[in-house]
Amino acid sequence: MKNFFAVLFSIPLFITSCAVQNKHAESNDYEVKLDTLTFFDQSRNRKIPVAYYYPKTDKKIPNQQVIIFNHGYGFNKGGDYFVYSYLTEKLASKGYFTVSIQHELTTDKALPTEGNLQLVRRPFWQNGSDNILFVLNELKKTKPKLDYQHLTLIGHSNGGDMAALFGNQHPDLVYKLITMDNRRMFLPRTSxxxxxxxxxNDYPADEGVLPNEEEQKKYSMAVQTTSINHSHMDNKGNDEEKKILTDFVLQYLSEN
Known part of the structure; x- marks a missing residue:
């Protein structure tokens, strides 16, 4: 009953719209539109700001797939759901309905930096996993014609740990999981x-986070090394680094 009222009383607090032109748009790319809104999860008494990046077109895109993006840790300053726009805009320009979630609020506790990080950070990842589930349920209600059978989760660093936890907890809801240098939460061992x-190229993952060679082969999992620094996987990266990451993500999305 509690979950029912959480959904029933979930309301967008604000919404704005503006056009975003992809700087690297190719001739066959869509112009991209950006909407921002904030949901309220009654069951957790929590605001969840989100940004929608989507193709600006009068024509319906058949079987339009959904991507939910999850940012890295931003020290609770806010605005992190915009700092991967090189990728979220490109994905929208290719026809994907791309949702970027702001997981951290200015009132949240700081992410722990001491102790067993796989344990002390777990509640923060769980909060992110719950945010993803809530936003996904809201999307299904408000945009029922999108293709939810082929949902892709993408996350960088701490956001990748959140996405990995969601993939472990709700494998039936996810079609593809793409992490960008998550380091703490173990990836699902599954096909x-x-x-x-x-x-x-600068930060290793904790033991057990990444599949070994036997697991990679068994489950057809892809572990791709890059020459890119961990902190350059957002908008701070140079054009070459952004292109490398974007090309890999688009390749993964295109695979059956």
Whole structure:
């Protein structure tokens, strides 16, 4: 009953719209539109700001797939759901309905930096996983014609740990999981959803987070090393780094 009222009383607090032109748009790319809104999860008494990046077109895109993006830790300053726009805009320009969630609020506790991080950060990842589930349920109510059978989750760093936890907890809801240098939460060992991970050149993952060679082969999981620093996987990266990451993500999305 509690979950029912959480959904029933979920309301957008504000919404704005503006046109975003993809700087690297190709001739066959859509112009991209950006909407921002904030949901309220009654059951957790929590605001969830989101940004929608989607193709600006008068024509319906058949079987339009959904991507939910999850940012890395931003020290609770806010605005993190915009700092991967090189990727979220590109994905929208290719026809994907892309949702970027702001997981951290200014009133949240700081992410722990001491102790067993796989344990002390778990509640923060759970909060992110719950945010993803709530936003997904809202999308299904308000935009029922999107293709939810092929949902892709993408997350960088701490957001990748959140996405990995969601993939472990709700494998039936995810078609593909793409992490960008998540380091703490172990990736699901499964062929469904399909698992891909892009790794930085400067930070190793904790033991057990990444599949070994036998697991990669057994479950057809992709572990891709890159020459990109962990902190350059958002908008701070240069054009070459952004292109490398974007090309890999688009390749993974295109695979059956």
């Amino acid at each position: 469904v959803p399909k698992i891909y991970t892009l790794r930085s």
